[in-house]
Amino acid sequence: MRSTPRDINAVHDPAAATSRIQIRGLGKYFDELCVFDDIDLDVGSAEVVTLVGPSGCGKTTLLRCIDGLVAPSTGEVRIDGAPVVEPPEGVAVVFQHFGLFPWKTVFRNVAYGLRMAGVSRRAIAERVPAFIELVGLRGFENSYPYQLSGGMQQRAGLARALAVEPKVLLMDEPFGALDAQTREVLQFELLRIWDTRPTSMVFVTHSIDEAVLMGDRVVVLKGRPSTVHQVIDVDLARPRTRATTTDPRFHELREQVWNLVMSTPDDHNSVER
Amino acid sequence: MTAAPATHVGSAAGRPARTRRPRLPYPVWVKGSTALVIFALWELFTHVFAPHYVARPTRVAAVIPEVVTSSEFLAALSGTVVPIVQGMVVAVVLGTVVGLAMGQVRWIDRSLKIYVYGLFALPMVAVLPLVTMWFGYTEGARLAIIVFAAFFPMALSMYDGSRSVSRDYLEVASSFRAGRLAVWFGVVLPASLPYVLAGFRLAAGRALIAAVVAEYLIGIEGLGFYILLNARSFRHNEAFVAVLALALFGILTLFLARWATRRWCPWYRQGAG
Numbered sequence: 073m074r075s076t077p078r079d080i081n082a083v084h085d086p087a088a089a090t091s092r093i094q095i096r097g098l099g100k101y102f103d104e105l106c107v108f109d110d111i112d113l114d115v116g117s118a119e120v121v122t123l124v125g126p127s128g129c130g131k132t133t134l135l136r137c138i139d140g141l142v143a144p145s146t147g148e149v150r151i152d153g154a155p156v157v158e159p160p161e162g163v164a165v166v167f168q169h170f171g172l173f174p175w176k177t178v179f180r181n182v183a184y185g186l187r188m189a190g191v192s193r194r195a196i197a198e199r200v201p202a203f204i205e206l207v208g209l210r211g212f213e214n215s216y217p218y219q220l221s222g223g224m225q226q227r228a229g230l231a232r233a234l235a236v237e238p239k240v241l242l243m244d245e246p247f248g249a250l251d252a253q254t255r256e257v258l259q260f261e262l263l264r265i266w267d268t269r270p271t272s273m274v275f276v277t278h279s280i281d282e283a284v285l286m287g288d289r290v291v292v293l294k295g296r297p298s299t300v301h302q303v304i305d306v307d308l309a310r311p312r313t314r315a316t317t318t319d320p321r322f323h324e325l326r327e328q329v330w331n332l333v334m335s336t337p338d339d340h341n342s343v344e345r
Numbered sequence: 346m347t348a349a350p351a352t353h354v355g356s357a358a359g360r361p362a363r364t365r366r367p368r369l370p371y372p373v374w375v376k377g378s379t380a381l382v383i384f385a386l387w388e389l390f391t392h393v394f395a396p397h398y399v400a401r402p403t404r405v406a407a408v409i410p411e412v413v414t415s416s417e418f419l420a421a422l423s424g425t426v427v428p429i430v431q432g433m434v435v436a437v438v439l440g441t442v443v444g445l446a447m448g449q450v451r452w453i454d455r456s457l458k459i460y461v462y463g464l465f466a467l468p469m470v471a472v473l474p475l476v477t478m479w480f481g482y483t484e485g486a487r488l489a490i491i492v493f494a495a496f497f498p499m500a501l502s503m504y505d506g507s508r509s510v511s512r513d514y515l516e517v518a519s520s521f522r523a524g525r526l527a528v529w530f531g532v533v534l535p536a537s538l539p540y541v542l543a544g545f546r547l548a549a550g551r552a553l554i555a556a557v558v559a560e561y562l563i564g565i566e567g568l569g570f571y572i573l574l575n576a577r578s579f580r581h582n583e584a585f586v587a588v589l590a591l592a593l594f595g596i597l598t599l600f601l602a603r604w605a606t607r608r609w610c611p612w613y614r615q616g617a618g
Contacts (some may be wrong), residue, residue, distance in 0.1 A: 139520055159520050171517040174612045175535040185521040216612040236521070 092117040092240060092272040093138060097147030099297070100133055106297035107133050111147070113291065113300065117239065118270035122283035124333055125293030125301075131276040132168075134293075135242050138274060139165055151240060161189075164233035168245040170225045172217040178204065178228050179213040185236040203231040206265060223254035230262070234269075243275040247282070259285060260314060267311045280333065284325045285312060292332045302332050400581035405589075412586040421571035422590060425560070428484065428567075429552050429594075432491030436548055439492075440499025441541065445529055447500070448507025461504070465497035469555050473562055487559040487567070494555035495548035502544025506537025538613055542602060549598045553591065 091114035099109040107130035115121045123131045136142035138149050140156040140163075149156040151163065164185060165171075172181045182203055183196045191199075204210055207227040217225050226246060233241060246262075247255040259282060266273065277283050283290045287306050294301035306325055308316055316322055384402040391401045412418050447454045447461070469490055476493070480486035510533050518532045534541075560569030568587045575584035606613055 141516055141520060159522050161522065163520075165517075165520045167513065167517065169513055171513050173514060173517070173532070173535070175538070175610065184517075188518075188521045188523045188527060218612055 094150040099146035101145040109297040120273040122275040122287035129298040163240040164238035165242045166246040170229045182231045203235045207231040241273040398579040400585040404582045425567035436495035444500040444503025469494045494551040498547035499544045506540025510536045
């Protein structure tokens, strides 16, 4: 499985020395069921790694392990060299179902991370509006989530994560619950925002297009238990815009990833359930 | 790029403004005619079959002005209402905290659950004689029995609410490194609002019963005692005014809770109903 030259191998990977996230031998079992096993991965400080794979392959669980929300069964995750045992400072998650608190206004939702970090009321009042502006929600500061569309709710979710100025952004299928059009709008929004403040980002997605568009590398997880099947370097220039999707290279890459995700693996493991 | 969010936000912003055709309130005469029919039947039956001292709607209505201005009635009213309000405040605060702690901390759950369930099921009338032994035939005994009656439904509702908080919210909180108290009072409590309201309604009803029963048995000033006294001196119309006052107080409490929810928790039920 892991014999292709594009596999990440910490020993030979020059990026490992400067990598922000280091994942070594990570495995997760739920009782007898092994979700993923023996995952090695490094993510640089201004690199976007996208995770794709069939549903149920443990992408989201892997992301939760990186944030310390779920304890791995084997191996470890280090961020800037420090092992992750609980949600670390400087790591923020954007959740698939937004995870906004319905009893808080947009402003208070965006301010949540800062409040929990003990930032003063005055500093919050100064800093939060810039992030609301950044995601295009100005004028909706006092709206409640139920008054917003799904796309706008996820904008607030994004602003909440960005507001703590994280060095690692974890995206758990952030646009998976949105309609296709909104999804596309937000993809390019995120690319624009990322260009202004590049961070280390791990992006879980079901969409192969999204994986190629967002990622510097696409990690294909596969198998039962799933492991890193292959890593594809995405050599598309940044900044990426709508024009990127018309690049012939984009289509080549998406075909390549598609074939990797869909192909029957050689060890009798099924692709989809 | 910056124009994209504006158009998107603009299109979605119409959502809260677009309202459904407001449902007309059920005409007052429909509710009113139910009462009219009941009163008419009552009047008729008492006229034909009952002795003259049995309360009749017309006679009750006739004595209302006189009763509600009498110092005797007003003293009875405040004698009952004040301890109910006091007892409810104590029961709501304590019940919420205990229920929340039970739902969130396993050892508190294990050590208290069986007692809370048991005492919830116990009729408060059964413990009244004991309470009078501890507090004497005093107003303190009434207050104690009100708290006893209202505390357990409050604690149990909050317990259920605190255990059914969506994992998504808890995950967001822990991802942003929220401390235990911030999780309890910033996430679990507001997320349990429907349970808190259900508990409040139940507790308010029980508090009312407790106050009246305590007055019957202890013989201290209040609406319950007022009813007892007047009924025994064949002044049924006067007694009935006090009954109506109790019913009105119960209804007022529930309306107050509803109003407060709408006023301070506009996100709850999204303004429906």
